[in-house]
Amino acid sequence: MNDLLTRRKVLAGLGLAGLAALTGCDTSPKLDFKYGKDLSNKILGRSFKLQDVHGDTYALSSFYGSMPMVFFGFTQCPAICPTTLARAVQIKKLMGRDGDFLKVVFITLDPERDTPQVLEDYVKAFDPTFTALSGTPEQIAATAKEFGVFYEKVPLGDSYTVSHSSTSFVFDSRGRLHLGLSHSLTAKECAEDLLTLMEIC
């Protein structure tokens, strides 16, 4: 009997539950996302360090053991940011009990105007479990850069607005990037792909 056959037999004997425990997140099977972009071959967002309203520092590793969904915006954005946050609320509901595994992280691209308190109040108004992160303009610029997120201030009278990328980035429980969810996807489409990703977490 060769090794391969033996191994196969052992695996078969373990059954489905055992197999899942054995493979866990260690393997990198090809995930079949139906709607989102497979970003498994990209390395993004590995070294950011930003603060919440209490001054606690968060890095990607702060979210190990859960499935972080990270996206960028600003509180004075009337359209895409609230709809993306509202969609995240809806996604969590659609995922049922698995929704608790999803950790929603909102990073401001407008640290000069989004004071930590306004940012916190805004994000928590959607769901108190969401995390709102900010930093110095330099830290935000570095974070956006490492995520490949484009943003720029656009003058508006004596004020300005911010144009920005709208993708939500989803990592597995060990901080490996897998999925990019476009702004145009519905909550149901996102939830379906997130449940696919959960199969390996």
Add this chain to the structure above:
Amino acid sequence: MLPIRKPLAVLALCAAALPALAQTTVENAWARASVANQHSSGAFMTLTSDTDAKLVAVQSPVAKDVQIHEMKMNGDVMTMGPVSSLDLPAGKAVSLDANGYHVMLMGLVHQLKQGQEVPLTLVIEDAKGNKENLEIKAPVRSLTEGEPEMKHGHVHQ
């Protein structure tokens, strides 16, 4: 008979009153709630004009500056900016929603809370250049309002 007669009477009243009041109807107007010290928010609605017209300005006492904005997607990047007017072709329902045009309330003078109403003056200009002010009150809805899937209940296949 009474339950039927009453709505008919109301309908008749509306029909009589509408053409005299305005040629533009406003449906489903609402403003998004804000949190304390948030400087801006948005207002949304559906406008239908009987004749070709355009929305040229919006005023409100709740904000220092009110602009008509267009949100555009350039690939993955969202950009937003003011437009000088919004065309209201005759008979066509024009939506101001989170996916296109909206009324931007900039420099909020107070926090917008659910249950309040935001007075808005819509300045509509007809094809001849006559301007008319349309006064409406937009109820303030929660921050989480406006997720398209929730609003229309449609499902993408």
